[in-house]
Amino acid sequence: xxxxxxxxxxxxxxxxxxxxxxxxxxxxxxxxxxxxxxxxxxxxxxxxxxxxxxxxxxxxxxxxxxxxxxxxxxxxxxxxxxxxxxxxxxxxxxxxxxxxxxxxxxxxxxxxxxxxxxxxxxxxxxxxxxxxxxxxxxxxxxxxxxxxxxxxxxxxxxxxxxxxxxxxxxxxxxxxxxxxxxxxxxxxxxxxxxxxxxxxxxxxxxxxxxxxxxxxxxxxxxxxxxxxxxxxxxxxxxxxxxxxxxxxxxxxxxxxxxxxxxxxxxxxxxxxxxxxxxxxxxxxxxxxxxxxxxxxxxxxxxxxxxxxxxxxxxxxxxxxxxxxxxxxxxxxxxxxxxxxxxxxxxxxxxxxxxxxxxxxxxxxxxxxxxxxxxxxxxxxxxxxxxxxxxxx
Numbered sequence: 001x002x003x004x005x006x007x008x009x010x011x012x013x014x015x016x017x018x019x020x021x022x023x024x025x026x027x028x029x030x031x032x033x034x035x036x037x038x039x040x041x042x043x044x045x046x047x048x049x050x051x052x053x054x055x056x057x058x059x060x061x062x063x064x065x066x067x068x069x070x071x072x073x074x075x076x077x078x079x080x081x082x083x084x085x086x087x088x089x090x091x092x093x094x095x096x097x098x099x100x101x102x103x104x105x106x107x108x109x110x111x112x113x114x115x116x117x118x119x120x121x122x123x124x125x126x127x128x129x130x131x132x133x134x135x136x137x138x139x140x141x142x143x144x145x146x147x148x149x150x151x152x153x154x155x156x157x158x159x160x161x162x163x164x165x166x167x168x169x170x171x172x173x174x175x176x177x178x179x180x181x182x183x184x185x186x187x188x189x190x191x192x193x194x195x196x197x198x199x200x201x202x203x204x205x206x207x208x209x210x211x212x213x214x215x216x217x218x219x220x221x222x223x224x225x226x227x228x229x230x231x232x233x234x235x236x237x238x239x240x241x242x243x244x245x246x247x248x249x250x251x252x253x254x255x256x257x258x259x260x261x262x263x264x265x266x267x268x269x270x271x272x273x274x275x276x277x278x279x280x281x282x283x284x285x286x287x288x289x290x291x292x293x294x295x296x297x298x299x300x301x302x303x304x305x306x307x308x309x310x311x312x313x314x315x316x317x318x319x320x321x322x323x324x325x326x327x328x329x330x331x332x333x334x335x336x337x338x339x340x341x342x343x344x345x346x347x348x349x350x351x352x353x354x355x356x357x358x359x360x361x362x363x364x365x366x367x368x369x370x371x372x373x374x375x376x377x378x379x380x381x382x383x384x385x386x387x388x389x390x391x392x
Contacts, residue, residue, distance in 0.1 A: 072341065074374035075388045076333055077315060084312035084359055086352040087253070087303035088246065092236035094287060094298040098200055098228035101208075104130060105193040107216035110209055110223070117207050121198040127224055130215065132194040133253040139187050146180035153177035227296065232287040233268065234300050237280035239351040246270060252285050253356035255302040259293060267304065307352055313364050314357040319375040320350070330364070331371040331378050334385060343371060345380040 112129035156173035159165045206225040271282040333341040348363030
């Protein structure tokens with residue numbers, strides 16, 4: 001190309017001279033003649049313009065003929081608008097409000113245990129029996145007395161209805177019957193306390209006391225542990241900045257790494273109190289557990305859907321650069337012909353991130369070709385060659 005430029009310069013000089021011998025620069029400068037100096041400058045300006053025009057023509061021709069010119073090779077992403085779901089990732093432990101220790105209500109010897117560990121029980125089912133120390137025999141006597149009092153009352157009532165006998169006899173019979181009936185009811189309630197029953201439907205997780213043990217109400221006297229694995233939940237702390245986006249009903253993906261299992265759930269309760277110590281509020285996420293594989297205190301990872309956009313443009317975070325003003329920008333390729341186009345710098349505004357991708361709120365629209373691989377080596381207005389086009 002250097003040879004071409006020398007030839008063009010020589011030709012321009014010969015043409016400007018028109019076959020005449022021009023004065024040298026030194027001679028014109030030494031003449032101190034203003035008119036000659038102005039004429040010389042005008043001649044040199046004309047030569048410079050002609051030279052630049054010829055250089056452009058030669059460069060254009062070289063570009064057409066040179067098949068080995070150095071054009072940056074890039075890949076581009078074809079921007080598309082699609083639904084974008086952002087997830088807040090947290091951690092929590094599985095809990096259940098139906099995981100309780102069952103205590104006796106009265107003191108006595110544990111004479112019978114009706115269940116074993118792992119057995120399913122229903123609410124109200126008898127689990128064990130404590131010796132009632134003869135109270136059952138007392139109940140039989142009280143029931144007999146109550147039956148006699150009832151008969152006496154009924155007879156006295158019939159007589160009183162016929163205006164036979166005194167009112168005091170009728171009232172005494174009635175009072176005695178009511179007293180005997182109440183005594184039977186109260187004794188039955190007391191005797192019922194000697195039978196330990198299931199507080200809810202669940203599984204006997206542990207039989208803590210053995211038959212024959214003397215038990216009593218109070219700490220350390222638990223007889224059974226009963227668990228219900230159907231109604232479970234995960235409680236976790238959420239930063240206060242999400243108070244408006246993490247609400248009841250939000251979708252949640254719950255992952256159990258130990259079980260290699262993920263289930264779909266939702267926020268069933270969102271707290272209304274901000275903990276001043278760590279600026280968080282509590283949420284509960286229900287845990288469906290039909291196969292009973294999930295156990296209390298199991299570690300879980302939560303992905304709470306806190307933001308959704310129906311038409312979002314997502315790009316890899318790695319292709320974004322930042323200028324001196326702190327603005328984020330990417331390159332798009334325009335005027336593409338035969339896989340060759342012009343790179344243009346576009347300032348963008350970004351939103352939420354998810355993994356390696358970030359949402360573009362402004363600057364990019366569907367259909368734009370965004371420079372992916374090679375973005376760091378491209379300059380604004382530079383010609384580039386597209387190798388592949390991908391959709392992300």
